[in-house]
Amino acid sequence: MSRRFFDPQPFQAGQPIALGTGASQHIGRVLRMAPGDAVTLFNGSGGEWNAVIKAVDKKSVTVTPTVFIDRDRVPPLPVVLGLPLIKGERMDYAIQKATELGVAEIHLLETSRTEVRLKGDRESKKREHWHQVIVSACEQCGLNRPPRLAGIDTLAAFIDQASGLRLVAHPGEAPLGATALRGTERITLLTGPEGGFAPDELDAALTAGFQPFALGERVLRAETAPVALLAALWTLLDQ
Structure with missing residues (x-):
């Protein structure tokens, strides 16, 4: 090849x-x-x-x-990922692996517990860097349609515009059942920041129709959660 x-x-x-x-x-x-x-x-x-x-x-x-x-190698469903900002190279890892696992869009989010704040030139440089992370991941894994990297937004705005089957990662919840994705044409997946969601943030997501789920009883790191959860979603689609 x-x-x-x-x-x-x-x-x-x-x-x-x-x-x-x-x-x-x-x-x-x-x-x-x-x-x-x-x-x-x-x-x-x-x-x-x-x-x-x-x-x-x-x-x-x-x-x-x-x-x-004429080959794209995209997954069977578009997934929009809401990814709170993470410190250091772990953000690169989360974006890289989410790309390899076939997300359609990545939305960068600020939450009450987000420790990274980007403005002005620093935001522009970081977005350019993360775009290159996406491109390199596509070159390596075979995807021909790089996911859209949306600008940094608030959690509230992301929740408000979410569509399709809305899922939020939350430790302690039950895993998704084998029939959870039947009839679904689009998934919005929201994963937590370092330190987890504040109670009012989780309540807002649930009120907006997000369904909480987890993988077992372990608390996954902010950069690990989107990777593990995306893999779990594709496994469910194959059942």
């Missing part, structure tokens, strides 16, 4: 095209690939392209797309 690269521009069979800075630097400077090497390209609009490197220079890489493959 050839190396995969994301580049958000249209491709056309047989038409050479210069890749953007990110893909070009990865191919030319990091991997030191050469003309004639095969690559796979995706632009986020669906499907992927087989392509061949035509030229490599100091600033750009030119490729020739050859065959389009």
Whole structure:
């Protein structure tokens, strides 16, 4: 299998095209690939392209797309993840793994117990970094439609706009039953911040129709919960 690269521009069979800075630097400077090497390209609009490197220079890489493959590898249901901000590299981990597990959207949230507060330039730089985490995860795992990364919002706003089957992770609750997802066309999954939800926040989610559930009696870390719960949801869909 050839190396995969994301580049958000249209491709056309047989038409050479210069890749953007990110893909070009990865191919030319990091991997030191050469003309004639095969690559796979995706632009986020669906499907992927087989392509061949035509030229490599100091600033750009030119490729020739050859065959389009209509394959996305997305899960059977769209899942919107409400993910409270987490300190340090653990946020990278949560976003990376949620992407690998096929979420459709990731909404970054502030809660009363969220210790990370981002504003202005710092928020912009972090969002750019997390977008690259998503892109790298897609390149690695085979997804051709990177999940949408929504801006930082309040928990109340996220709860208010939630749709479909609404689930909230909460320690001590029962797991979902095998029939919980039948007839569902969309899932909104809300996981807790470091320190958990404040009582009034959980009450607001429940009042808005969120169904609480957990995986056993253990309290999962903020970066572990979305990964474990997404895996559990896909397992239930297969039953």
